[in-house]
Amino acid sequence: xxxxxxxxxxxxxxxxxxxxxxxxxxxxxxxxxxxxxxxxxxxxxxxxxxxxxxxxxxxxxxxxxxxxxxxxxxxxxxxxxxxxxxxxxxxxxxxxxxxxxxxxxxxxxxxxxxxxxxxxxxxxxxxxxx
Numbered sequence: 001x002x003x004x005x006x007x008x009x010x011x012x013x014x015x016x017x018x019x020x021x022x023x024x025x026x027x028x029x030x031x032x033x034x035x036x037x038x039x040x041x042x043x044x045x046x047x048x049x050x051x052x053x054x055x056x057x058x059x060x061x062x063x064x065x066x067x068x069x070x071x072x073x074x075x076x077x078x079x080x081x082x083x084x085x086x087x088x089x090x091x092x093x094x095x096x097x098x099x100x101x102x103x104x105x106x107x108x109x110x111x112x113x114x115x116x117x118x119x120x121x122x123x124x125x126x127x128x129x130x
Contacts, residue, residue: 042088
């Protein structure tokens, strides 16, 4: 009975990691990409914040990384507040859009970097830990 329990526990742990990686993180990554491609800045920003909520527990060196994330958010909000109509899509000033995109891209790249550092994307092709 012990071997079956151990096997079940390993399979359950694998299944939960798979749900986290594919269903949660993966779906958020798709949502981010779709919003970015559509130039929907408000949805892009919301999706980035949602990804942070479900992944920030994976960050290494949390204190410094949370500070860095908060600085990126503060910078993005400052830019967004400078160009609210462009952020909401009712205006398309190229300079404003470029600044907003750059701020949001910086957040996205930061989050991807943290997920990569935490091996969320896997350390090898058939990663048991997903």
